[in-house]
Amino acid sequence: LSSSITWSKNWNQGKYNLSVAANHDQNNNLGLVNLRIPTVNFSATTIYPLQPKELIGTPKWYQKLGVSYTGTLINQMSFYDSAFSIRKILDTAMWGIDHKIPISLTLPALGPFTISPSISYAERWYGQLIKKEWRDDGDTLVTSIQKGFYTAREVSFGISANTRIFGTFNFPKSKGLKAIRHEIKPFVSMSYKPDLVKQYYKTVQIDSTKLHYTTYSELSGGVLGAFSQGKFGGVSFGIDNLIEMKVRDKKDTSAAATKKIRLIDGLGVTGGYNMIADSLNWSPFSFSLRSTLF
DSSP states (O other): OEEEEEEEEEETTTTEEEEEEEEEEEETTTTEEEEEEEEEEEEEEEEOTTSOSSOOSSOOGGGGOEEEEEEEEEEEEEEEGGGOOHHHHHHTOEEEEEEEEEEEOOOOOBTTBEEEEEEEEEEEEEEEEEEEEEETTTTEEEEEEEEEEEEEEEEEEEEEEEOOEEEEEEOTTOSSEEEEEEEEEEEEEEEEEOOOOGGGEEEEEOSTTSOOEEEEETTTTSSSOOOOOSOEEEEEEEEEEEEEEEEEOTTOOSTTOEEEEEEEEEEEEEEEEETTTTBOOOOOOOOOOOOOOO
16 A cells, blocks of 8 residues: 655745655555655755846856756654554654755857856765664674764766757759758866765674675665766766758749658767776766657
8 A cells, every 4th residue: 555645835936846745655565654754855956146136238147157956855764563662763763954055157169169067066964874783792793774964975066068060962853851960069078076075984793604795885775865976087978969951842822842850869979087086997888869750
């Protein structure tokens, strides 16, 4: 069985959005009941704090600095209906709050290139830690929960550059096909993410041979999950293609009537290189192709 109810509100012409939800599900075979009361989401669309209230003319480059925010609160409780009590519900309560603050800026074009630096900041608040300990007396891996208030942060910095290249081939003598246009959109970006959560990653023995160990995050197992371990600094690059043609529109009787037909929209290749790991980490090549048949 499951049930849910949601209340939402937005104001200032949709710039700010708030939703509050309550969710319940239960397995009648096991008698296990899960409650998420409440789940709160708040978001603020991109604002430009350096722009004046009344913008006159073209904005300055620094006035294009944009900041947005997304916050999520999750509170979850689980219990068996055969052993219902307020104390047991509170003992199983897990909560977490996730904050995300992306910052972007579009710099003035450098000739045909558009440069866009960005900063992304995320912070999570946790109500518990997972502790794992190998005990030789019982040859067992013991897991315990430590209640409290804990925080973790993740910051990433990036800068990207992109441009567009156009080419058109005309067919002046053709009665049906007038021209073929090819647009190429290459891009390159650099990003860096320091390791701000290494204090929460622990290595523990998992068997009596003392040969096998595992690394885990003390923040895993909660309602939010843990940030990834390690730092990253790399370059990603790619190219996208658009090919369309201009043909005579047979439905229009005027001599100059034409219409555009897209032959390829989104045929691209991407790749990446992790400079910190000093190893080539090619992302799987991805292709997408959409054709219009006529």
